[in-house]
Amino acid sequence: MEAKQEVANPSQGILLQAWGLKKNYGDRSAVRGFDLQLRRGEIVALLGPNGAGKSTTVGMLAQLMAPDGGSCQLLGQEVRGDADPIKARLGLVTQDLALHEPLSAQANLRAFGGLYGLKGAVLAQRVEAALNLAGLSQRAHEAVSRFSGGMKRRLHIACALLHQPDVIILDEPTTGVDAQSRNAIFDMLLQLRDTGHALLYTTHYMEEAQRLCDRVLIMDAGRVLAQGTVAELSALLPAAERRHDGSTDLEQVFLHLTGRALRDCA
Numbered sequence: 001m002e003a004k005q006e007v008a009n010p011s012q013g014i015l016l017q018a019w020g021l022k023k024n025y026g027d028r029s030a031v032r033g034f035d036l037q038l039r040r041g042e043i044v045a046l047l048g049p050n051g052a053g054k055s056t057t058v059g060m061l062a063q064l065m066a067p068d069g070g071s072c073q074l075l076g077q078e079v080r081g082d083a084d085p086i087k088a089r090l091g092l093v094t095q096d097l098a099l100h101e102p103l104s105a106q107a108n109l110r111a112f113g114g115l116y117g118l119k120g121a122v123l124a125q126r127v128e129a130a131l132n133l134a135g136l137s138q139r140a141h142e143a144v145s146r147f148s149g150g151m152k153r154r155l156h157i158a159c160a161l162l163h164q165p166d167v168i169i170l171d172e173p174t175t176g177v178d179a180q181s182r183n184a185i186f187d188m189l190l191q192l193r194d195t196g197h198a199l200l201y202t203t204h205y206m207e208e209a210q211r212l213c214d215r216v217l218i219m220d221a222g223r224v225l226a227q228g229t230v231a232e233l234s235a236l237l238p239a240a241e242r243r244h245d246g247s248t249d250l251e252q253v254f255l256h257l258t259g260r261a262l263r264d265c266a
């Protein structure tokens, strides 16, 4: 195990921390050394093209797969197996929807709440709060099969939050949604950030990372190439490549770092 430079410390606001995470599939290195410090009250984007290693990184951070190297801590502790209570402090929003289409939004939430061991008045209160957060209170009793793609995505996110995790990892949560629903999802995520959650958000959409996130990690071929605020990343560009109006396009930064355009990598 590699040396740790710093202990993840919730009192300093660091809720999720990783050191040198590595993962191989056979002789392919999917992740080649991933470091992270995720703090309370921030949204960090993990931005990279298809195949960059984002989902594999999420799998290791969410304790779904063991790394081949490195380690991570959740609220200052290593997670010791599925039964470790600390694991409940993390919520994972997967890329694939996990909803029961014939059931209503409320019934889906109740079913997920049951999986987390919630019942009675607590379950009822959490389901109501989740419907509210997802903007679905008026559609609570309708079958999910009648929902738009964006409504399903919002419900899917709400299901992953019923156990009130501190750290939320979202793997491309806007896949297949229109601009209006994307805005509704952004509102949900900003509300979560502003109530003290820490969010890690994977995407291959630069404009999402730029608009929503406090910091951005740019990843390609299993490595983090650069990280920082958009302004910090912009400072990596040579003066001649910067826009005259001072605005930055993460696409330009990716192009500068890799010699190819992010949109051409998909």
Ligand SMILES: Nc1ncnc2c1ncn2[C@@H]1O[C@H](COP(=O)(O)OP(=O)(O)OP(=O)(O)O)[C@@H](O)[C@H]1O
Pocket: 025, 028, 029, 030, 048, 049, 050, 051, 052, 053, 054, 055, 056, 057, 204
């Ligand atoms: N189960 C697997 N077996 C073999 N190779 C895999 C497996 N899962 C991922 N890979 C490979 O590992 C690399 C990283 O894949 P990963 O899915 O983590 O990237 P990603 O950035 O999440 O991509 P996307 O945006 O398309 O989801 C890719 O080269 C991929 O083909």
